[in-house]
Structures are given as structure tokens and as C-alpha cells.
Amino acid sequence: MKKVSMNIDGKTVEAQEGATILETAEAMGIHIPHLCYNEQLKVYGGCRLCMVEITKNGKKRLVASCAYPVEEGLVVETSSEKVKKIRRMIIELIWPVAQDLGREYGVTASRFRAANTDCSLCGICVRYCAEVKGSHIAYFKGRGIDREIALVPGMGKECLYCRECFNFCKGSKILQEMDRVYA
């Protein structure tokens, strides 16, 4: 497969065409925090925790590294001041599941209203259920601040045996929801 030459954090890399910035950086040993990315699932680009700063045609901008493909001549900064600033904001937005990361970024509390759940709405359980299992049992319910993960009532018997998505859930929300529905 074709390679493209680009630069990440000052290091030149021959990246695999078609790969994303996140995949390429991780392969170079450069860690970019991410939440909704999962290599088994389609790109979602929902949490924005993986934002990086790119320079293209002399212009800088922030992009979600899990969704942005590598390009010839691209310059990427994974921890510029702008990146750190937006990452701190996102950590506050998903505070209950990002407290460990918060320590790394000097965030000690969230300015935003505390959600009464530790679910970050990364949607990995919903997408895994649909894309990998073909089941569509976990789903997003509600809108805005009322949005939450739910299980289709009466359809979740197989969840009791499957439990595969639990491994990806950082807030244990899907487990709590299952306990609530099937207690």
C-alpha cells in the first residue's frame, strides 16, 4: 500500500495511506487520549478528546485525530497549547470518566453541571451491539442533557450471556442499565 510522508510532533514518518492520524501516532508510540474510538468499530468522532492541531497549506486547525486520514506533507502537533486547552475543556465535560486524565492535564474539577451518571455517552456499547453483534439492543435515549444509554425492554436476555461491550465501558453505565432492566 502507498505511503505518505508527514510529520508528527517534529518526527517525520512514512504513514500508511488510508490510516488515521490517531492510528499513525499510536504506532509511533505517541499517545493521543481518546474515548469513543475503538479499532473494531466504525469511526464515530463523538468525544473530541483526540483533537490534534494540524498545519495544512500554511493554515492551522484542530481536527479529531481518530477521524482524520494521514496526508502527504501534513504537520501534526498532538500536544500544542491549543490542543491542551481544548482537551482540558473536554475533560471537564466528561469529568466523571476522565478524572485520571484530568490529573495529567491539571484539571481538578469541572465547571459544568455534574451529570448524575458516570456515562460519557461515548456510544461504544451502542455501536458494538449494532456493528459487531448486529443486535441493536443498546441505544441512545433522549436528547441534549437528558440523553442516556438504554436497553430495549424485553430484548436484552442475550445481554445476560453476551456482556462483550462491558469490557469497553469506562463508566460501567451499560452494566448498571442491565442490572436495572433485568434485576
Ligand code: FES
Ligand atoms: S476518540 Fe476521536 S472523537 Fe472520540
